[in-house]
Amino acid sequence: MSDYNFAYLDEQTKRMIRRAILKGLAIPGYQVPFASREMPMPYGWGTGGVQVSAATLTPEDRLKVIDQGADDTTNAVSIRKFFERTAGVETTEDTASASVIQTRHRIPEAPLTEDQVLVYQVPIPEPLRFLEPSEIETRKMHALEDYGLMHVKLYEDIARHGQIATAYAYPVKVEGRYVMDPSPIPKFDNPKMSGMAAIQLFGAGREQRIYALPPYTQVVSLDFQDFPFEASKADAPCDLCGAEDSYLDEVIVDDAGGRMFVCSDTDYCRARRAAGHVGAQGKTEDAA
Amino acid sequence: MTPLLKVEGLTKRYGARIGCADVSFDLWPGEVMGIVGESGSGKSTLLNCMAGHLAPDAGRVMFDTRTEGMKDTITMSEPERRMLGRTDWAFVHQHARDGLRMNVSAGGNVGERLMAVGARHYGEIRDSAEDWLGRVEIDSSRIDDRPTAFSGGMQQRLQIARNLVTGPRLVFMDEPTGGLDVSVQARLLDLLRGLVREMGLSAIIVTHDLAVVRLLADRLMVMKDGHVVEAGLTDQVLDDPQHAYTQLLVSSVLQV
Numbered sequence: 001m002s003d004y005n006f007a008y009l010d011e012q013t014k015r016m017i018r019r020a021i022l023k024g025l026a027i028p029g030y031q032v033p034f035a036s037r038e039m040p041m042p043y044g045w046g047t048g049g050v051q052v053s054a055a056t057l058t059p060e061d062r063l064k065v066i067d068q069g070a071d072d073t074t075n076a077v078s079i080r081k082f083f084e085r086t087a088g089v090e091t092t093e094d095t096a097s098a099s100v101i102q103t104r105h106r107i108p109e110a111p112l113t114e115d116q117v118l119v120y121q122v123p124i125p126e127p128l129r130f131l132e133p134s135e136i137e138t139r140k141m142h143a144l145e146d147y148g149l150m151h152v153k154l155y156e157d158i159a160r161h162g163q164i165a166t167a168y169a170y171p172v173k174v175e176g177r178y179v180m181d182p183s184p185i186p187k188f189d190n191p192k193m194s195g196m197a198a199i200q201l202f203g204a205g206r207e208q209r210i211y212a213l214p215p216y217t218q219v220v221s222l223d224f225q226d227f228p229f230e231a232s233k234a235d236a237p238c239d240l241c242g243a244e245d246s247y248l249d250e251v252i253v254d255d256a257g258g259r260m261f262v263c264s265d266t267d268y269c270r271a272r273r274a275a276g277h278v279g280a281q282g283k284t285e286d287a288a
Numbered sequence: 289m290t291p292l293l294k295v296e297g298l299t300k301r302y303g304a305r306i307g308c309a310d311v312s313f314d315l316w317p318g319e320v321m322g323i324v325g326e327s328g329s330g331k332s333t334l335l336n337c338m339a340g341h342l343a344p345d346a347g348r349v350m351f352d353t354r355t356e357g358m359k360d361t362i363t364m365s366e367p368e369r370r371m372l373g374r375t376d377w378a379f380v381h382q383h384a385r386d387g388l389r390m391n392v393s394a395g396g397n398v399g400e401r402l403m404a405v406g407a408r409h410y411g412e413i414r415d416s417a418e419d420w421l422g423r424v425e426i427d428s429s430r431i432d433d434r435p436t437a438f439s440g441g442m443q444q445r446l447q448i449a450r451n452l453v454t455g456p457r458l459v460f461m462d463e464p465t466g467g468l469d470v471s472v473q474a475r476l477l478d479l480l481r482g483l484v485r486e487m488g489l490s491a492i493i494v495t496h497d498l499a500v501v502r503l504l505a506d507r508l509m510v511m512k513d514g515h516v517v518e519a520g521l522t523d524q525v526l527d528d529p530q531h532a533y534t535q536l537l538v539s540s541v542l543q544v
Binding site: 144145146148149151152155156158159160223224225226227 | 366367370374389392393395396399400401403404405408409410411413414431432
């Protein structure tokens, strides 16, 4: 253990954040303002998620950090190290054994349980931001459930691209009331939010907002009757583990047009390969 | 028959100055009311108070709502007023830029009110957008263009289409022909006159252009320094003005 207070933040700050979290859980989808602190990392690196995690962690927790599905990229590694050092909690890459999972832009493929908390890093919490620049006006729109504008955005997508082209940060309606930005997760992950057993917390550090979904909350992706919501993914199996149902990253492997599709969720892919599943290029990859 | 809109003693002060004072009138279904006066006479203040954009200091604005009959729009709740604002009411701004979303296509602009009241079928929204663009004489091939690519007259016509798409019963217009050149004005007036007659709209038109009210309005109110100085049938007021200010106003019109 170092000289930091447990999980870096002082107790008063964590209390303030917990209050915001509780309020957020009481009003699913509502953006609760909170006094976001300066964190020892730049905005955009997950300062909101880190503060929510810090307020959520207990010494008994086991933490997993995901960055775009991966456990081993810069953001994930540095945040994991941060909490190892300041909170001394155990960390893991295994989804099932983690009790708190901080994530950037993905939801794990493995279903989460009631014993887990999923913390999202959110860059822009306001789903109406790019349609209505005024914060006063957007708050009023939320208060009055004045959400026609959200569909104007989807209309524009179809008019211009022939389909709803929004592929990430796809707006959702929570329990038939608040329209919420699900953070920039791919829309493939949207259906997983609905009815999830785990608590979902959203922290936006720069924008100073926290919002939350209690377990088993109904979350519906917005759409048109004749252009229904579709959870899209690359039309291929994972080249390493052969999974057909997971969200895939496209990886360019050489400068001659060679490419492969791999699971974005590295832990899911690893577990499948350990269980003996092999994709089209799984063997050669092992040899290399 | 009950009036569609009943204004009683509407007053708005800006500190010690008077915006508009003690204005009362009835507007009947299908009637077009013109409000004329020079700049600063309080006609825009009056319009904004009636449309709920400004909170008046005194008075009542009773509107004949579809479900509950006559209801004071000033004391009604904000959600109710907003609902009214996107169903039974329409507001045409002087500058089309104030009334349009400039970064949204023409079709999206027209469809916004439909989506705000719950339309969730893309094909139907697009069909009615196309229909309305046609009615305001905008070629349907421009449906996916943004208003920034439109001329001033087209923007104004688009604004009108966007407002009328939900079939409102009352339209507030603030200088709808302001800033347009005369030939474009003439077409716009022609269009407005056609739509008003065809849809049986009631309208309140604020303008300083007497030719506009001569063409469109059934009745006329003349305002000066926040007060209504004369009111009556349009032809009567314009051909036989009684108040000294109205006489001045009528005689100031340039003859070509």
